[in-house]
Amino acid sequence: MAGRPAAKPRKSGGGKATKQTKAESLPAASSGVAFDSADIARRSELLWEAPAKPTRGPKAALTREDVVAAAIRVADAGDLAALTMHAVASELGYTPMALYRYFPNKEALVDAAVDAALGRPPARPGPHEGWRAEIRHWAYAKRAMLCARPWLAELPFVAAPHGPNWLSWHEAFLRTIAHTGLSPEDMMDVLSVVHGYVHGSSDTIISLARATARGVTPEQWAQAVGADLCRAINDPRYPMLSGILTSGSGGITPDSPLPTKQGKPRTMDESFDWGLERVLDGIALYLERK
């Protein structure tokens, strides 16, 4: 029963991805992110080197780009757990092992899919509106990108290999502060603080984005997360949290109001803006002092 027609796509799954509705199985990241210095280097290598163009064998039916696009489609439709070799292969109508002709292992495929999914950074806003408006523009775009592809945020935020798009986002940021007179070290640190804030403070909205993508209404989601937090209320160990949560504000809210007390809790976007403005103020102060 070995290899019948071969080199002919099987069209197994029927075309579309298996969808992997299997719900969640694992609770956590499964790591595997390489940290040996050699590993980091090897992983990046694959993001940059062009595939060797062979001339002898049969023509490849796919390209790396095809596989990456399929992987992104699968992850978009499900989540990071749905991104299996089987799912990607059947999305394309091939067997899982076919993918190994394009990527040496799953890690390499995911690395490539991640970089491709980052996409290009936003174009600079019209005329020169100043660094502040430009950083804001960049930060919103980054946040929107993560919300649009919540599975990217499922990746551990430890250093991943830096692909072309990853570098583009950083490059785009640096352009926003190119004319501020900052030293190279300062520029990198400004990048780090803004990038860090955007990344680190987006978890809640990303969680919401994921939930809504699965049909949970924002109200249901807020209810669940709120109920979770409200466990702290009346717990003497958490007097501050308790006070804030019962004050009618400070709750986690989607765009619609939360079913807590009165008050006007901020939406998540408003909270993000608020924090971003603090960060920008801090940077502005530094610029003034120089």
Added chain:
Amino acid sequence: MAGRPAAKPRKSGGGKATKQTKAESLPAASSGVAFDSADIARRSELLWEAPAKPTRGPKAALTREDVVAAAIRVADAGDLAALTMHAVASELGYTPMALYRYFPNKEALVDAAVDAALGRPPARPGPHEGWRAEIRHWAYAKRAMLCARPWLAELPFVAAPHGPNWLSWHEAFLRTIAHTGLSPEDMMDVLSVVHGYVHGSSDTIISLARATARGVTPEQWAQAVGADLCRAINDPRYPMLSGILTSGSGGITPDSPLPTKQGKPRTMDESFDWGLERVLDGIALYLERK
């Protein structure tokens, strides 16, 4: 061959964890983090409810705390991928299935291990040194905690269930700004911006911490990451990055200098401090304006 003595630990592995030296297999988080509103609620439930104390059967040889402690030991010794039911069980000298008497599934065990691993937040610094020093203290402690247990940072940063320790860290933060006169909304947003910055900007040092925990010297690590970034040099698509990287600063550096050009690149701790001061400046400015 079914169940011979039963209810007697097997001491299978010999005592210590299998170590799971298998290196990395998966490149990425495997998600599984629950996002249905019901799931979030159910997961938190397990973090708070005390296990039902039965009275009829034989005494349980372990407690949830024992299992959690073993899980943390396993994760500490390896990484998040090493944290398998098999590894935890054999760390304790039991079969994998024994753990299911304590936790309904792996997700619940990991949730519990994560909260336990967060530990208690730091004590407030001596006398009242002002909110700024207190936030700094908190931020350093959080960062140190993440570096000490890099596997925590492998978890996707999307909202996880909020256990007792998680709430304690937040509670401790709120105490640092309790006397600043901020509104509840502002307090939550200050928390969010600092927490977001600390979390989001720690990826590099956590990556380094992981690498060094595995025997990679900081120099080797910096070399590898630097070489990765340096791919951008001379690439016309990244003029800004290129310029910064060749300027001899802005490179990613451990505590020791990087083998780039001259200049005095900041250490990662210095960069973290720098960014944190910007954030604090922004908050201070807001306080002044009120």
Added chain:
DNA sequence: TGGGTTATGTTTACGTCATACACTGTTACG
């Protein structure tokens, strides 16, 4: 035009993982 060579996709198999199920033995209440 026809072998040799090499790359392609498939089949099969294996090891790891989480975990369902059935089982044996244990405990303490009635």
Added chain:
DNA sequence: CGTAACAGTGTATGACGTAAACATAACCCA
């Protein structure tokens, strides 16, 4: 002492990543 509830075990199942072997297809050179 019986019996019901529970502890830990063995086995099995299905998903996953991927190694190895294979059958085919395209190209090269003769």
